[in-house]
Amino acid sequence: MHSGENRLGALPSRLPRGADEGAEPQPGDSLPDAAAGPLVRPYTMTGGRTRPGSIELDLISVVVAARQHVEQGTLEPEHEAILQLCRRPLSVAEISAHLDIPLTVIKVLLGDLISRGAVLARAPLPTAQPPQMNVLQAVLDGIRRL
Amino acid sequence: MASVGSEEEAGTEVIPLAVKILIAGGFGAGKTTLVGSVSEITPLSTEEVMTEASLGIDDLNGVEEKTTTTVALDFGRITISDGVVLYLFGTPGQDRFWFMWEELAQGALGAVVLADTRRLETCFHAVDFFERRGVPFVIAVNRFDGAHAYTEHEVREAIGTGPDVPILMADARSRESAKDVLITLVEHVMTHHTPAVTG
Numbered sequence: 609m610h611s612g613e614n615r616l617g618a619l620p621s622r623l624p625r626g627a628d629e630g631a632e633p634q635p636g637d638s639l640p641d642a643a644a645g646p647l648v649r650p651y652t653m654t655g656g657r658t659r660p661g662s663i664e665l666d667l668i669s670v671v672v673a674a675r676q677h678v679e680q681g682t683l684e685p686e687h688e689a690i691l692q693l694c695r696r697p698l699s700v701a702e703i704s705a706h707l708d709i710p711l712t713v714i715k716v717l718l719g720d721l722i723s724r725g726a727v728l729a730r731a732p733l734p735t736a737q738p739p740q741m742n743v744l745q746a747v748l749d750g751i752r753r754l
Numbered sequence: 755m756a757s758v759g760s761e762e763e764a765g766t767e768v769i770p771l772a773v774k775i776l777i778a779g780g781f782g783a784g785k786t787t788l789v790g791s792v793s794e795i796t797p798l799s800t801e802e803v804m805t806e807a808s809l810g811i812d813d814l815n816g817v818e819e820k821t822t823t824t825v826a827l828d829f830g831r832i833t834i835s836d837g838v839v840l841y842l843f844g845t846p847g848q849d850r851f852w853f854m855w856e857e858l859a860q861g862a863l864g865a866v867v868l869a870d871t872r873r874l875e876t877c878f879h880a881v882d883f884f885e886r887r888g889v890p891f892v893i894a895v896n897r898f899d900g901a902h903a904y905t906e907h908e909v910r911e912a913i914g915t916g917p918d919v920p921i922l923m924a925d926a927r928s929r930e931s932a933k934d935v936l937i938t939l940v941e942h943v944m945t946h947h948t949p950a951v952t953g
């Protein structure tokens with residue numbers, strides 16, 4: 609058990625780093641493995657489809673299976689698995705985690721289902737505006753109740 | 755399963771609104787621990803697979819040799835009500851995954867920056883990021899065994915945040931402490947950010 613003396617001065621300070629103004633943290637910014645090259649999303653994995661239908665899905669877009677039937681045989685097993693899973697509303701991130709399928713791929717598969725009307729989606733809050741007070745209050749109350 | 759209400763109302767399902775809070779901080783700062791302390795589910799992990807181009811390319815259809823890299827994201831869930839679900843996302847610890855932060859930060863209600871005083875500098879990138887993006891955040895000092903008990907003032911001086919950014923001592927392993935952190939954040943968001951007016 610070593611004493612804490614002389615440790616106080618050891619807290620590093622953030623702001624002097626700001627001397628290099630405008631240094632926006634970027635992917636691979638001044639990092640050891642930056643030499644490995646930029647990272648891009650693997651659009652090719654999904655046959656070049658980048659847009660899941662017309663709706664832009666993100667991590668917390670919540671989807672639910674519609675109650676209408678889609679003809680069997682027209683769906684891939686992954687589509688069926690998604691339909692099974694989202695009989696109750698679930699987020700894109702949860703579906704990806706439960707099925708162990710990467711997010712990018714899940715978004716495209718969901719796009720297929722949405723365009724067939726087999727899945728309904730609710731987009732998250734518009735990103736430009738902060739959540740409304742009543743939502744914040746509900747979240748606050750919900751956390752307090754935990 | 756007994757179902758109340760009509761089965762006929764296809765297409766009128768109530769799809770809850772999802773909101774998210776980010777839990778950021780350096781490597782090993784306790785992000786996953788904090789998520790697990792308050793989540794109603796065991797934290798899940800999802801993956802984003804990224805193609806790593808071996809050369810700087812701007813054409814995604816390029817034929818350069820590529821390898822794939824996986825970024826794992828941990829998250830937990832708190833059902834607020836029938837209409838609202840809160841997700842807590844731990845940010846990827848590795849700095850090279852900054853691109854993932856952009857998507858995570860979009861539409862986030864706010865963020866918790868976990869500061870580990872044994873290596874405080876590991877949270878600076880997160881503070882820079884949220885300041886620049888205008889994402890409201892609080893700093894939770896996660897007190898590890900054997901770490902010196904710095905005061906809030908000392909931490910604030912070192913991080914260099916204004917007095918409006920809440921800083922609190924926390925233990926990510928404790929549900930009550932993790933709740934306090936989240937409550938402080940949401941209250942901070944409610945007092946310092948002008949939410950959209952309905953209509």
Ligand SMILES: Nc1nc2c(ncn2[C@@H]2O[C@H](COP(=O)(O)OP(=O)(O)OP(=O)(O)O)[C@@H](O)[C@H]2O)c(=O)[nH]1
Nearest residue numbers: 781782783784785786787847897898899925926927
């Ligand atoms: N003493 C103490 N240990 C903690 C605390 N919070 C987390 N730990 C421990 O620190 C270790 C790292 O915690 P994690 O929650 O995995 O940290 P993380 O930020 O998710 O780590 P990465 O995802 O690897 O960056 C674990 O062994 C935790 O049990 C704390 O408040 N006090």
Ligand SMILES: [Mg+2]
Nearest residue numbers: 785786828844
């Ligand atoms: Mg973790």
